[in-house]
Amino acid sequence: xxxxxxxxxxxxxRDNFRVTGYEFGEGEEAVCIVGSMRGNEVQQLYCxxxxxxxxxxxxxxxxxxxxxxxxxxxxxxxxxxxxxxRFWTVDNTDINRMFPGYDLGETTQRIADGVFRVxxxxxxxxxxxxxxxxxxFMPHVRMMDSGLEDTELAKQFGMPYVVLRKVRPYDTTxxxxxxxxWETQAFSMYTNTTTRIDRKSAKEAERGILTFxxxxxxxxxxxxxxxxxxxxxxxxxxxxxxxxxxLFEPAVSVGEEVGRGRILARIIDTYExxxxxxxxxxxxxxxFFMHGEPLTYADTAVFKLVVREE
Amino acid sequence: MITTVASKALPVDEELKIQKNRIEPExxxxxxxxxxxxxGIHGDELEGQYVCFELIRRIKxxxxxLKGIVDIYPAMNPLGIDSITRGIPAFEMDxxxxxxxxxxxNMTEYLAARIMEDLTGSEVVLDIHASNIYxxxxxxxxxxxxxxxxxxxxxxxxxxxxxxxHGASTVLESTLAYSLNSIGTPTLVVEMGVGMRITxxxxxxxxxxxxxxxxxxxxxxxxxxAVRQPIISRNPKDVAYLNAATGGLFVPAVRHGAxxxxxxLIGRIINPLSGGVRDEVRAPMDGMLFTIREYPIVDExxxxxxxxxxx
Ligand SMILES: [Zn+2]
Numbered sequence: 214x215x216x217x218x219x220x221x222x223x224x225x226x227r228d229n230f231r232v233t234g235y236e237f238g239e240g241e242e243a244v245c246i247v248g249s250m251r252g253n254e255v256q257q258l259y260c261x262x263x264x265x266x267x268x269x270x271x272x273x274x275x276x277x278x279x280x281x282x283x284x285x286x287x288x289x290x291x292x293x294x295x296x297x298x299r300f301w302t303v304d305n306t307d308i309n310r311m312f313p314g315y316d317l318g319e320t321t322q323r324i325a326d327g328v329f330r331v332x333x334x335x336x337x338x339x340x341x342x343x344x345x346x347x348x349x350f351m352p353h354v355r356m357m358d359s360g361l362e363d364t365e366l367a368k369q370f371g372m373p374y375v376v377l378r379k380v381r382p383y384d385t386t387x388x389x390x391x392x393x394x395w396e397t398q399a400f401s402m403y404t405n406t407t408t409r410i411d412r413k414s415a416k417e418a419e420r421g422i423l424t425f426x427x428x429x430x431x432x433x434x435x436x437x438x439x440x441x442x443x444x445x446x447x448x449x450x451x452x453x454x455x456x457x458x459x460l461f462e463p464a465v466s467v468g469e470e471v472g473r474g475r476i477l478a479r480i481i482d483t484y485e486x487x488x489x490x491x492x493x494x495x496x497x498x499x500x501f502f503m504h505g506e507p508l509t510y511a512d513t514a515v516f517k518l519v520v521r522e523e
Numbered sequence: 524m525i526t527t528v529a530s531k532a533l534p535v536d537e538e539l540k541i542q543k544n545r546i547e548p549e550x551x552x553x554x555x556x557x558x559x560x561x562x563g564i565h566g567d568e569l570e571g572q573y574v575c576f577e578l579i580r581r582i583k584x585x586x587x588x589l590k591g592i593v594d595i596y597p598a599m600n601p602l603g604i605d606s607i608t609r610g611i612p613a614f615e616m617d618x619x620x621x622x623x624x625x626x627x628x629n630m631t632e633y634l635a636a637r638i639m640e641d642l643t644g645s646e647v648v649l650d651i652h653a654s655n656i657y658x659x660x661x662x663x664x665x666x667x668x669x670x671x672x673x674x675x676x677x678x679x680x681x682x683x684x685x686x687x688x689h690g691a692s693t694v695l696e697s698t699l700a701y702s703l704n705s706i707g708t709p710t711l712v713v714e715m716g717v718g719m720r721i722t723x724x725x726x727x728x729x730x731x732x733x734x735x736x737x738x739x740x741x742x743x744x745x746x747x748x749a750v751r752q753p754i755i756s757r758n759p760k761d762v763a764y765l766n767a768a769t770g771g772l773f774v775p776a777v778r779h780g781a782x783x784x785x786x787x788l789i790g791r792i793i794n795p796l797s798g799g800v801r802d803e804v805r806a807p808m809d810g811m812l813f814t815i816r817e818y819p820i821v822d823e824x825x826x827x828x829x830x831x832x833x834x
Contacts, residue, residue, distance in 0.1 A: 320824035458534040508534045
C-alpha cells in the first residue's frame with residue numbers, strides 16, 4: 214500500500230488542502246474507488262476507510278492480482294467534512310458539479326481537474342455518492358443511462374438493484390458522467406445513508422465491490438456472491454408524493470414489500486395533530502427510497518417504489 | 524395591483540407566496556404589450572430590489588405616460604431573500620437551475636413552472652442579478668450565443684455599459700432566461716453590482732434603461748434619458764479571467780470599470796500572519812476591468828477579476 218497526495222492547495226490559516234489516495238499494486242490502472250466529495254458524506258468516507266483496511270490485509274496475504282492497480286480516494290473534500298459543511302468552504306460550490314474540471318479555473322474546478330487527471334486513466338470507476346434529497350435507499354449500483362454503460366458488468370456487484378439513471382442536463386458535470394465519457398466504466402454505489410454510519414449496508418457495499426474485483430480478476434475474494442441484481446430504470450420507479458406539508462410519519466420501512474393500497478405514511482398537521490393526508494401504495498412493489506426528515510413540504514416525492522415483477 | 528403568481532403551504536403555519544405588482548394605464552389603451560422585471564432568484568442578490576422600487580415610484584409619478592403593462596416580480600425566491608441564502612433554503616438548490624420547471628413536479632419545480640407561465644408572452648423580460656457576494660460587476664447584460672440575434676437589439680437599449688455574448692453550455696439550459704428565450708419570450712439577464720448590497724447609482728442607471736426599453740416598445744410615452752452605447756463582446760479571447768494563484772486576502776489597487784495597461788497592478792494577495800505579499804495580480808493585457816473581487820478571502824483559483832481587451 215502506498216499513500217500519495219493526489220492534489221494539494223496551500224492553506225492560509227488552515228493546514229493545506231490535500232486529496233489523498235491509497236494505491237494497491239502496480240501496473241494496469243484497473244479500478245479507482247472514490248469516497249466523499251461533499252462535507253456531509255460520512256457513510257461514503259466510512260465505506261472507503263473499511264475498503265482501505267480490507268485491501269491492505271488482502272495485499273499482505275497476496276490476494277491482489279499482480280499487474281493490476283487499485284486506487285482508493287476516501288475523501289475528495291476534507292476541508293468541508295472537517296467543518297461539516299456540505300459544499301466548498303468559501304464559495305459553496307459542489308465539486309461533483311465541476312467535472313472534468315479546469316486547471317486554470319476556480320478552486321473547485323482545479324480540484325476536479327487535479328483529481329480527474331489521475332483517476333480518468335482507470336478502467337473501472339466506483340464512486341460512493343449521495344442523493345440530493347435526504348432519505349434512505351435500498352443499497353444499489355447506479356449507472357447513467359447514456360448509451361455507454363454496460364449493465365451486465367454492474368450485475369457483478371451482486372447488489373439487490375442496478376438503477377439506470379436518465380441523464381439530465383446538470384448530470385453532465387458529475388464525476389460519473391465524465392468517467393463514462395472518458396471511457397471508464399463508471400458505477401455509483403449507494404448505501405442506505407449519508408450523514409450517519411450504517412454498518413450493515415457498508416458491509417454489503419464492501420462485499421459487492423470485492424465480489425466485483427474477484428469477477429474481474431483483480432483480486433481473490435470468496436465471500437458470498439450476493440444477489441441476482443434486478444435492473445430498474447429510475448424513470449420506471451413509481452414516486453409517491455405528498456399533497457400537503459406537515460409532519461411525516463412513515464408506516465413502512467425501506468426494503469419492505471407493499472401491496473397496492475397499503476398505507477405508506479401519514480402527514481400530520483404540525484399544530485393540531487390531525488392526520489391530514491394518508492399516502493398509499495399505488496402499485497404492488499418494494500420500498501426503494503424513503504424520505505428521511507421528520508417534516509415534509511407539499512408535492513415532495515417521499516417514496517419511490519420498484520414495481521414488483523410478476 | 525399586487526397578485527400572487529404561485530403559492531404553497533409550508534409545514535408550520537406559513538404560506539409561501541411569489542407575488543407581482545402589475546401596473547396598467549389609468550384608461551384602457553387596448554394595448555396588451557407588457558414588459559416584465561424579475562429579480563431575486565438568487566436570495567443574496569439585492570441590487571434589483573431598488574430597481575423595482577424606483578421603477579414603480581417613477582411610473583406612478585407620470586402615470587399618464589404609461590401605455591402598456593408593467594409587471595414587477597421583486598422576489599422570485601422569497602425564502603432565500605429572507606435568510607440571505609443564494610439558493611432555495613432547505614432544498615440547497617439553485618433556483619436558476621430549475622427552469623422550465625414542472626407543474627406536476629415538486630414544490631420548487633411547480634413554482635418555476637408557474638413563473639414561466641406568468642412571464643410567457645412579455646415583449647421583454649429583464650432578469651436582474653447582482654453577481655454574487657464575492658464579485659462586483661459593472662452594469663452588463665449577458666447573452667447566450669444561441670439567442671444573440673433576438674437579444675442584442677434589445678440589450679443595446681437597456682443603458683448598460685457592456686453586453687457579453689457567451690458560449691452555450693448544457694448546464695445553462697435550465698436557467699429562467701434560456702427557458703423563456705427558447706419559447707420566444709425575449710429575456711435579458713442583467714448582472715450589476717455585488718451581492719448583499721444596493722448600489723444606488725447602478726439602480727438608477729438600470730431604471731433609465733428600462734424606461735428607454737419601454738419607450739422603444741411603445742409602453743411609455745414620457746421623457747427618457749439618453750442611453751449608453753454598450754461595448755459588445757462576442758469573442759471569448761477578448762475576456763481574460765484573473766484567478767488567484769494562491770490563497771490569502773485580496774486587496775485591490777484599482778476599482779472596477781478601470782481602464783488598465785498591460786502589466787498594471789490590479790491588487791495584492793497578502794498574508795496577514797507573515798506580513799508577506801503572496802502574489803501580485805497584474806493586467807495580462809490592455810483592457811477594462813469589468814469584474815473585481817469584493818470578498819477579500821481567496822483560495823487558489825478564486826476569481827479576482829475579469830478584463831475585457833481594449834480593441
Ligand atoms: Zn444571480
